Amino acid sequence: MGVGSKHNLFVARLLALLIAAVSFVASCAVADELVDGIRRQTEAYRQKLESLARWCESQGLTEEAERTRRWLHPVLEDRLLVPILPRKMGTLEPPEGESPVRQEWYRRWAALRKEQADALFALARGAIRQGRAALALDLALAALHENPDHEGLRRLFGFQAYSGYWRTAYEVRRLRAGDVWHERFGWLPKGYVARYEQGERFYQNRWISAEEERRLRSSLQNGWVVETEHYRVLTNHSLEEGVRLAEQFERLNEVWSRLFIRFYTTDAQIRALFDLRNRPPVANPVQHRIVLFRNREEYNAALKSRYPQVELSVGLYDGATRCCYFFSGPGFDASTAYHEATHQLFQEVGRSVPNPGFRCNYWVIEGAAMYLETLRQEGDFFVLGGIDTPRLLAARVRFLQDRFYIPLEKFCSLGMEEFQTDSRIGALYSQAAGLTQFFMHFDGGRYRDALVNFLATVYLGRDNPSSLSQLTGVRFSQLDEQYAAYMRSLPNLPMMRIEEPTRESRSDLGQ
Incomplete structure (x- = not known):
């Protein structure tokens, strides 16, 4: 596809993280040097892109002019957009096979992007010096979106150059060991790939047919094991299904680890990442355990003794065994998989008490999971949140039409048992989803850092019923008023009725 071809209908190449940061700091009562610097840099970049777009028009490059103008686009206030970083190096090199004038446009565009990336990285390091770790990370991600081949930024996020691609330390170890990643079969020794593609499988030191392997692995105890950087999937469905699920969860991990980095690192650790004189330590990543049953019947049978109501669930995380359980086929629900x-x-990841939210603040445990399930x-981009997602639609209906709302001070006092045994549990889940959307997006993300700190406090077991008010620095009554104003500011809804899904009350049997 040529560089001038029609790109995604979605807001193309949105600098969401940077502009979200700008909209947040713009809400501060007193502007400071860093805030002014971000504003000035953003406006200067916009003007340079506009100049390039006009040059394109003068050369008859209509599509390129549109693409240039849309590169920097206003943020969507109701959702987060996390850039999908290209793995192949050299994406800013002029494409081959294009006309000289198109190549010249691409060279000019790439030069502007590299210049902007350097400026944003300088601002990010300034933010670190001022103790603004979250803002620094937003700026760094925005800079890496501009220049995916910025070595310092890639290193900051755990990548290194290897054979023309940006790889993690784990991937480099596998590749150096002679393995390759196959989209159907996962990590394989390079010499096995051709035989696997021809229908053979290596099993207990001998080659057999794929059909024979399926028979031998029909029992979960002898199932396929798929290992990726952060997951270990055991399944008796198929190798391909295990790989698909592992990749799905690796995407979740990528987004979660960027969005909630301050959940599991300290400000001092983040400051160290920005010191280019240091090489970030290579840590062995946590490998999370997943079990995927061949079908619902096997899922129910295996878990029934521990969870008598397991048939009401479509997946669960068991905190005692530190393992997620799902089944393949009809009934599998991707949002539930992300939730659990x-x-x-x-x-x-990081430290946690066995039962976070047991005494109070249980809502944020479920609220965060419902947010990530979007x-x-x-x-x-990877996208999270949105006023049109099912959970938020339910939250809006219950608040605006059903007039259901528990004041936040009371809501934060609810512990796990009180929350899960409440006859209104569906409405409680809806309110938790609505509040999480609010704390992530209200006023350009004013409370986003506070919410992450709140989650860390709850999981460490150091919370109390007043923790949220203390971390935001805002009275509960004022937060109630802001939430009401936020919900009423959203587009009007048609009259709707919420059916009570059984999954709402049974999505966390393992906890």
């Missing part, structure tokens, strides 16, 4: 795997990430891909 989010519980797993919060519980297993994960999807649109164009060149």
Whole structure:
């Protein structure tokens, strides 16, 4: 596809993280040097892109002019967009086979992007010096979106150059060991690939047919094991299904680890990442356990003794065994998979008490999982949140039409048992989803850092019913008013009725 071809209908190549940061700092009462610097840099970049777009028009490059103008685009206030970083190096090199004038446009565009990336990285390091770790990370991601081949930024996020691609340390170890990643079969010794593609399988030191392997692995105890950087999937469905699920969860991990980096690192650790004189330590990543049953019947039978109501669930995370359980086929629900795997990430990365939210603040445990279950891909971004997602639609209906709302001070006092045994549990889940959307997006993300700190406090077991008010620095009554104003500011809804899905009350049997 040529560089001038029609790109995604979705807001193309959105600098969401940078502009979200700008909209947040713009809400501060007193502007400071860093805030002014971000504003000035953003406006200067916009003007340079506009000049390039006009040059394109003078050369008859209509599509390139449109693409240039749309590169920097206003943020969508109701959702987060996390750039999908290209793995192949050299994406800013002029494409081959294009006309000289198109190549000249691409060279000029690439030069502007590299210049902007350097400027944003300088601002990010300034933010670190001022103790603004979250803002620094937003700026760094925005800079890497501009120049995916910026070595310092790639290193900051755990990548290194290897054979023309940006790889993690784990991937480099596998590749150096002679393995390659196959989209159907996962990591394989390079010499096995051709035989696997021809229908052979290596099993217990001998080659057999794929059909024979399926028979031998029909029992979960002898199932396929798929290992990726952060996951270990055991399944008796198929190798391909195990690989697909592992890749799905790796996407979740990528987004979660960027969005919630301050959940599992300290400000001092983040400051160290920005010191280019240091090489970030190579840590062995946590490998999360997943079990995928061949069908629902096997899922129910295996878990019934521990969870008598397991048939009401479509997946669960068991905190005791530190494992997620799902089944393949009809009934599998991707949003539930993300929901339960989010519980797993919060519980297993960093430190956590066995039962976070047991005494109070249980809503944020579920709220964060419901927010991450909205994960999807649109164009060149992973997307989270949105006022049109099922959970938020339910939250809006219950608040605006059903007039259901528990004041936040009371809501934060609810512990796990009180929350899960409440007869209004569906409405409680909806309110938790609505509040999480609010704290992530209200006023350009004013409370986003506070929410991440709140989650860390709850998972460490250091919370109390007043923790959220203390971390935001805002009275509960004022937060109630802001939430009401936020919900009423959203587009009007038609009259709707919420059916009570059983999954709402049974999505966390393992906890």
